[in-house]
Amino acid sequence: MNNKGQHVVLDAYFQHPVTDLDVERACDQAIHQSNMTVISQVKKQFSPKGMTAVWLLAESHFSVHTFPEQNYISVDCYTCGDEGNPMAAIDSLVRKLKPITANIQVLDRG
């Protein structure tokens, strides 16, 4: 596989609390709508709330960390080669979850 890729990170704040389940579902949908191939997913649910979830992709990975006390989530999506479109996935996530601020940074990799 071509090792040139794109890495997109998102820092998003919400006006109102968003549940970990809603965040996870929105990430799942964003990944599938962007034609990425999920190999596996691993998740840690913290107590009483807060979550880390990572999807291993054929194209690289997608991760989300939630901080419900701060109404904040951090996301990164990294894909290699010509298959994935991490910006489309992040766009889809932002349209779905509607944060009040969404800071997006794009890195060229490889």
Added chain:
Amino acid sequence: MNNKGQHVVLDAYFQHPVTDLDVERACDQAIHQSNMTVISQVKKQFSPKGMTAVWLLAESHFSVHTFPEQNYISVDCYTCGDEGNPMAAIDSLVRKLKPITANIQVLDRG
């Protein structure tokens, strides 16, 4: 947990092939030497070679993707709060694996 964090990404090229096992061991050591707490690890070994491995950390995550045909690895280490030191982990990895080029980018998160 404090949602302010640091995200360090590394693009490294080697003069000679490095095995997936050597990369994984070096990442493991770098994580432990930087006093991060591993919650779990997930890995995909591609055929005939090439690997994706992600460590979920109490402090956030560490990932590596190997591209043996290009003598290249891409790494990211993201930690939140005051606990982790992602730059120390990346430094440790570079000292251990001795790539011929190591491009490091540091992002403030949160």
